Amino acid sequence: xxxxxxxxxxxxxxxxxxxxxxxxxxxxxxxxxxxxxxxxxxxxxxxxxxxxxxxxxxxxxxxxxxxxxxxxxxxxxxxxxxxxxxxxxxxxxxxxxxxxxxxxxxxxxxxxxxxxxxxxxxxxxxxxxxxxxxxxxxxxxxxxxxxxxxxxxxxxxxxxxxxxxxxxxxxxxxxxxxxxxxxxxxxxxxxxxxxxxxxxxx
Amino acid sequence: xxxxxxxxxxxxxxxxxxxxxxxxxxxxxxxxxxxxxxxxxxxxxxxxxxxxxxxxxxxxxxxxxxxxxxxxxxxxxxxxxxxxxxxxxxxxxxxxxxxxxxxxxxxxxxxxxxxxxxxxxxxxxxxxxxxxxxxxxxxxxxxxxxxxxxxxxxxxxxxxxxxxxxxxxxxxxxxxxxxxxxxxxxxxxxxxxxxxxxxxxxxxxxxxxxxxxxxxxxxxxxxxxxxxxxxxxxxxxxxxxxxxxxxxxxxxxxxxxxxxxxxxxxxxxxxxxxxxxxxxxxxxxxxxxxxxxxxxxxxxxxxxxxxxxxxxxxxxxxxxxxxxxxxxxxxxxxxxxxxxxxxxxxxxxxxxxxxxxxxxxxxxxxxxxxxxxxxxxxxxxxxxxxxxxxxxxxxxxxxxxxxxxxxxxxxxxxxxxxxxxxxxxxxxxxxxxxxxxxxxxxxxxxxxxxxxxxxxxxxxxxxxxxxxxxxxxxxxxxxxxxxxxxxxxxxxxxxxxxxxxxxxxxxxxxxxxxxxxxxxxxxxxxxxxxxxxxxxxxxxxxxxxxxxxxxxxxxxxxxxxxxxxxxxxxxxxxxxxxxxxxxxxxxxxxxxxxxxxxxxxxxxxxxxxxxxxxxxxxxxxxxxxx
Numbered sequence: 001x002x003x004x005x006x007x008x009x010x011x012x013x014x015x016x017x018x019x020x021x022x023x024x025x026x027x028x029x030x031x032x033x034x035x036x037x038x039x040x041x042x043x044x045x046x047x048x049x050x051x052x053x054x055x056x057x058x059x060x061x062x063x064x065x066x067x068x069x070x071x072x073x074x075x076x077x078x079x080x081x082x083x084x085x086x087x088x089x090x091x092x093x094x095x096x097x098x099x100x101x102x103x104x105x106x107x108x109x110x111x112x113x114x115x116x117x118x119x120x121x122x123x124x125x126x127x128x129x130x131x132x133x134x135x136x137x138x139x140x141x142x143x144x145x146x147x148x149x150x151x152x153x154x155x156x157x158x159x160x161x162x163x164x165x166x167x168x169x170x171x172x173x174x175x176x177x178x179x180x181x182x183x184x185x186x187x188x189x190x191x192x193x194x195x196x197x198x199x200x201x202x
Numbered sequence: 203x204x205x206x207x208x209x210x211x212x213x214x215x216x217x218x219x220x221x222x223x224x225x226x227x228x229x230x231x232x233x234x235x236x237x238x239x240x241x242x243x244x245x246x247x248x249x250x251x252x253x254x255x256x257x258x259x260x261x262x263x264x265x266x267x268x269x270x271x272x273x274x275x276x277x278x279x280x281x282x283x284x285x286x287x288x289x290x291x292x293x294x295x296x297x298x299x300x301x302x303x304x305x306x307x308x309x310x311x312x313x314x315x316x317x318x319x320x321x322x323x324x325x326x327x328x329x330x331x332x333x334x335x336x337x338x339x340x341x342x343x344x345x346x347x348x349x350x351x352x353x354x355x356x357x358x359x360x361x362x363x364x365x366x367x368x369x370x371x372x373x374x375x376x377x378x379x380x381x382x383x384x385x386x387x388x389x390x391x392x393x394x395x396x397x398x399x400x401x402x403x404x405x406x407x408x409x410x411x412x413x414x415x416x417x418x419x420x421x422x423x424x425x426x427x428x429x430x431x432x433x434x435x436x437x438x439x440x441x442x443x444x445x446x447x448x449x450x451x452x453x454x455x456x457x458x459x460x461x462x463x464x465x466x467x468x469x470x471x472x473x474x475x476x477x478x479x480x481x482x483x484x485x486x487x488x489x490x491x492x493x494x495x496x497x498x499x500x501x502x503x504x505x506x507x508x509x510x511x512x513x514x515x516x517x518x519x520x521x522x523x524x525x526x527x528x529x530x531x532x533x534x535x536x537x538x539x540x541x542x543x544x545x546x547x548x549x550x551x552x553x554x555x556x557x558x559x560x561x562x563x564x565x566x567x568x569x570x571x572x573x574x575x576x577x578x579x580x581x582x583x584x585x586x587x588x589x590x591x592x593x594x595x596x597x598x599x600x601x602x603x604x605x606x607x608x609x610x611x612x613x614x615x616x617x618x619x620x621x622x623x624x625x626x627x628x629x630x631x632x633x634x635x636x637x638x639x640x641x642x643x644x645x646x647x648x649x650x651x652x653x654x655x656x657x658x659x660x661x662x663x664x665x666x667x668x669x670x671x672x673x674x675x676x677x678x679x680x681x682x683x684x685x686x687x688x689x690x691x692x693x694x695x696x697x698x699x700x701x702x703x704x705x706x707x708x709x710x711x712x713x714x715x716x717x718x719x720x721x722x723x724x725x726x727x728x729x730x731x732x733x734x735x736x737x738x739x740x741x742x743x744x745x746x747x748x749x750x751x752x753x754x755x756x757x758x759x760x761x762x763x764x765x766x767x768x769x770x771x772x773x774x775x776x777x778x779x780x781x782x783x784x785x786x787x788x789x790x791x792x793x794x795x796x797x798x799x800x801x802x803x804x805x806x807x808x809x810x811x812x813x814x815x816x817x818x819x820x821x822x823x824x825x826x827x828x
Contacts, residue, residue, distance in 0.1 A: 043534035044688045046729050063728055068534040083728070090725045094694040123718045124725065132698055142687060161529060161687070164512070166697040168687030 002073035006050075007080065011071075019077055020048060020066040030066050030079055031088065031108060033095075033192050034143035039152050041068035045095070045143050047108070049087045051078045063087055089114055090124060095141050097128040102139040102193040139193040142168055146187035146196055156180045159187060204489035206497050207375040210366060217367025223293045224356055237272045237314070240355055242288040244279025244441055245434070245473050251303070252287035258306040259289070268314055278442015278477075280355035281596040282342055285325065290337055290355060297337035298323045327614070342593045345612050347574065349582045350398075350558040351598045353443040359477050362484040365445040371490060373564035377453045378498040381564075386457035387413060390560065392568035394580030399425055399516070399553030400628070400657045401733065402579070402646040408550060411540035412458045415548035420460040423544065423551040424451055425521055426467040426474070429513040430629030431680065433660035435584040436554035438596050440467070440474040443558065444481035448504065450557030452495070453564055455502045458550050462503050466521050469508045478506060513630075513684035516658070517732050518551045520686065531688045532732035553658065555584055575601030579645035583656065589625075589663040592617050599644070606640040609663055620665040624748070626673070628657025630680045631737035633744030634670065653744040655737060669766035670749040671756050674742045675703035681738040692735030695726040699742060708769040711757035716746055765827035768812040772828045775816075777802045779824035786816035786825060 001012045004019070009026045018041065023030050034045040043065035053061045055074015063083065078084065092109040099105055100116070113120055116129040147159045147170060158178035162171045172178035188196040205213075223238045241247075241256040256274055263269045280288045285299040296319050298309065305323060312318045324333035325340050334340050348354065357364045365371070377386050391406025412420060424447060428436040440447060451463050467475055482504055485491040493501045512530045514520045522544050524530040543549020559581060563571045572580045579601040585608065588594050592614030599608060609615065609625055616622050624634040627644075633654030635642065642648050646656050664673065682696040702719055705711055723739030730736050746753060755761045762770040775786070775795075782800040794810050797803030805816065817825040 041534070042688075043731055044690070046690050046731070049729060065534055065731070070536060087725065087729045090695075090722075090729060091690050094690050094698075097698075098694055122721070123714060124722050127702070127718055127722075128698065133701060141690070142693070144688070164514075164687045165683050165685045166687070166693060168693065 002071070004071045004073070004075045004077065006077040013071060017071050018067060019050060019052065019064065019069045019071050019075070022071045023050075023066060023077070023079065028079055031111075032067055033108070033141065034145060035067040036145055036149070036190055039145070039148045039190075041065075042144050042148065043068035045141065046091045047088055047095075049084060049091070051081050051084050052076065085112070088112060093125045093128040097132050098135055099139040099141060099193065100129075100134075101136055102141075102195075104193045105139075105141065138169075139195045140170060141193055142170065143192060144170075145190040145192065146170060149186045149190045153186050154182060154184050156182055156184075158182075203487060204494070204497070207379060210371055210375055210496075213363055213366045214369070214372075217363055221364065221367045237294070238292045239272060239274045240277045240280075240290040240292060241274060242278075242280040242286055242290075242355060243276040244283070244286075244438060245471075246279065246283035247286035247288060248473065250286045252301075254303050255287050255289065255301045255306060258303040259310070262306050262310040263314070266310060266315060268310070272314055275358050276360070277355045277357060278353075278359045279438040279596060281346075281351065281438070281598075282340075282593065283596065284592075284594040288355075291319075294319075295336045295338060297325055297335070297340060299325055341614065342595070342597070342612055345603070345607060346598050347582050347600050348598050349562050349571075349574075350439060350446075350555050350584055351442070351596070352562065353446065354438070354596075355442065357443060359442055359444055360480055362445060362481065362488065365443070369565065370445055370561075371449055373561035374449050374452050374490070375496055377456055377564050378496055378500055383413065383457045383459065386453060386564065389568050390457070390563060393563045393571040394568075394575075394578075395556065395559055395563060395571065396579065396646065397552060398555035398559070398583065398658070400655065402656060405552060405556055408540065408552070409454060409458050411538070412460075412548050412550040415541055417548050419547045420458055421544045421547055421549040422451060422455050422458060422460045422463040423518075423521065423525070423549060424463065424465040424557055425516065425518065425551055425553045426465055426471075427509040427515045427521060428468055428471075428554075428658060429516050429684075430658055430660045432588045432662050433586045433629060433658055435586055435596060435659050437468070437471050437474050439554050439558050439584075440471070440478050444474075444478045445485065446558045446561060447478075447554055448481060448485055448491070450560035451504065452490070452502055453560050454550065454552070454557065456500055460550070461501055462505070464525055464544070465504060465506045466509055466515070466525060467506060469510055475506070475508065482506065512686070513680075514686045514732070514734055517734060519732070521551065522549065529686075531686045532734070534731065555659070576643060576645045578647055583644065583659055585659045585661045587613050587661050587663070589661075590616055590620065590665040590668070591663040601645045602643045604641045604643055605635060608644065608661065609640070613663065616663070616665045620667065622663070623666050623668055624664045624670065624673075624745075626654075626662040626664065626677075626741065627660065628655035628737075628740075629660040630677045630684075631655070631734065631740050632657050632660065633740045634664070634673065634748065635744070636748040638748075653747060654740065667764055667766070669707075669762055669764040670745040670752050671703065671707055671762075672764075672766050674745045675700065675707055677741040678703060678738065681734065685734060685738070689729075689731035689735060691726045691729040692731065692738060695722060695730075696735070696738050698722065699726070699739065703742065706753065706756050707762070707767040709756070709760045709767075711753075713757065715757060716750065716753055719743075720746060771812060772807060773805055773810060773812065773814070773816055774826055774828055775803050775805060776824045776826055779822050781822055781824070783821070785819045785821065789815050789819045791815060 032048045034042045048066040049063045050066045052064050053076050092114045096109045150159045158181040185198045188198045287301045289298045312320050321333045395405040396402040515530045517532045519533045520530040539549040584598045626634045678700045685692045687693045723743045780802045787795045787797045794806040
C-alpha cells in the first residue's frame, strides 16, 4: 500500500488515484471548476492548486493541480498554505475579471474573500477587479468541460476550441450549427457557469 | 544497397582523398593545387543569392578550364550570416564575404589563375583595417568550439558520402556492434549532456527513464519546432548537417529500444525540410534506416511531421498532442512522456542540438565531452547572436564562457559606436541581462540566477536606443498571442500584464504599477500549467529588476529615456543645426513641417504622428528626440 499525507491526515491507497480523489477521501475540500469525475482531468482552470512535495524531495514544494496530479507514495500535500490561498485567489480574480456577471464565479470568489470593492483586495486583486478593461461579453471561462463531455460521453466532437491566447473561444466547427450535434444537452449540463443553453428546434 | 560497417569504412577510404583539402589546414596551396570552394547555402546566404554566386563560379571556372582542379561545393550555414554570401577556399582557409555575381570573374582570374587572393573581398575589423584573409583568424570564429556544428560549412549536406567521409555513422556502427544499449546510456549520462531545448534536463537520465518504462512499443521524437523569434540554431543544424541529427536519433533509438521516431519540424523551414527529406532517403538507400541496420538486426524508421506555426508546440506535451492530431495544448505532467507519451506509449523527446551532440560523445567518449564546460553544464551551446551587434550569426561556444566574450569578442560589440544596454537570452520568455552582469558565465544555473534562462539559445543584443519597457511589452505580447489559452493564469494573466505595460508606454502608468507587475508576474510563474506560462513574465521581471529607473521615468516623468515610446516623445528641430535643406519638409508624410529653403524648419507638434521620418532623413543631425 502507498501512503499520501494531506493537511496532516494520511490515506493509504492501493490503486491509482488523483490528489483530488485522495483529498475527497479524507473529507478535505478543494474547489474545482474544470473538473468532472466522469471525464479525463484537464488541469486548465488552476483553481484546485495545492502545494505538494514528493516523498523523495520534501523541500521541493510545487503548486500542482489536484484534479490531474496522481497521488504518489510518500507525497505530502498542503491545501491551505499562504501560497495556495494566494494562488487560488489570483485565479478567482482573473476569472471574475473575465466574467463579472457569472453567478457561479462570483459565489466561488466570494467564498475566498474576493469581492469587488472589498477592503481586503491586494494590488493585483484591485487591478483585476477595479481597473482592468471591463469585459462582459461572455461567462465562458474556457474550462473545456463542454468540449470534453461531447468527445467522451456522446462522442460527437461537435465542439472545439478556436484560436489561442485571450481570444480563444469554444465553438462548433466553422461557427455553424454542428451537424454532429445530437442535442443531447450534455454540454449545457456540465457547464459550470451556465453559459450554454439548449433550445428546442423545429 | 544495404551497407555493412566494412562498407562504411570503404566509403570513407574512397572519400578521404576527395575531402583532404577540407579536413586539413595546409597553406601551401595556390595555383595548380586542388582547391575546394565552399559556398554557403544556408537560408541566410541563399536569400542573399549565394546560389547565383555558385553558378557564376562554376561558369567562370569552366571558362578557364579549371573545373577539374577547383570544385565548387555547397555547404550548410557557415554561421557568419551577417556577411553572406560567403565562400571559403580550402585548404588555404581564405574567407571571402558579401560576394555578388559581379565579383566572380575578377575573383577567379586573380586568385585562381594568378594566385593573388583578392583583399577587397576579405573580412576587415573596421573599414580602414588590414584584411584578415584566413577564416580561423577572424575573431568571430576564434573563440568558438564546434561540436554540434562540427561539420558546418565543411560538408555538402546533400551528399551522404561526404558525411561518411568525415567520420559520419561511425558512432552508430560503434553503438550497434560494440556497445550494449545500457552502455550507450551510461556513456551519455557520464558525459553530462543536458537538454539543449530549454530546461536542461540530463539527457542520459531521460533516456534511462524511457528505456526502463514498462512496455514494448516506444518512440523517440526530435523537436525541431524552433519558434523563438531570432533563433535559428536548429534550422542551421538540419540544413548543414542533417545526417548528424539522424545518427544521433539512431543511437538514441537503439539505447532506448524504440523502433520508430518522429522529427517535428517547423513548417516555415522549407530548405531544412528539403535537406532532411533527402538525407532520410539517402540513409534509407544505404540501409542506415529501415530494417536490419548495418546487418545488426536493429530496425528504425523516421517520420517527418511539419508544424503549423504554434509556438507552444515547443513544449513537449503540446508537440506530442499535435503529432497525435489533437489541439496543440500542454497537458499536466506527470505522467511524463517517458511514462506515457505518443499514443500513450513511453516516448523520449530531445531537440535537434541535443541529438546532434550524441554521435560525438559516442565517438570521442564521455570523458572528452565532460572536460569541456563548467561543473554542472558540460559541452558547448549554440547561440544565435542577433540584434544590435556587429557580427550577427550563429556561434557555438563552450559552456561557462562569459556573456561579455560572446557579445564583444565574438560579436564584435555594438555597431555605430552605441552603448550596450542588455542582452536577452533564451527566447521570448527569457530575461534581459544588464551590463553589470556581462561577466556572468553562460551556464544553466548562472543564467537562472540572473533571472533568465538558457532556453534554446536565442541571444538578442540591445543598445541604448532600445526602451526596456517597450521590449518587455513586446515579448509579453508575443507570449500572450502564443499562449494556447488552456490555463487561466497564462491566458488571462499575460493579457493583463500586456495591458499594464502598454499603459506605461503610453504615459498612462500609475504609481504602484511596478509592484503590481512584479506580484502578478510571480503569481503567473507559480500557477501556470506549462513552461510557457512559467517563464512568460521573465522579460518583465528582469527589466524591472535591472532597469527600474527607466520604468519610473515612464511612470513619473512621462518620459521615455531611449526615445522609443511614441506617446512620450517629441521630434524637435535644432535651429543651430538646421540648414534649411528641406529634406524633412519633403519627406514628412503628413506635411506638418514648415520651412523655406535655407531657413530653419519647424515641426507642428499638434499634427506630428511621430513616425520618425524627419529624424532618419536629416543629414545634419538637426532633428532630435525629446
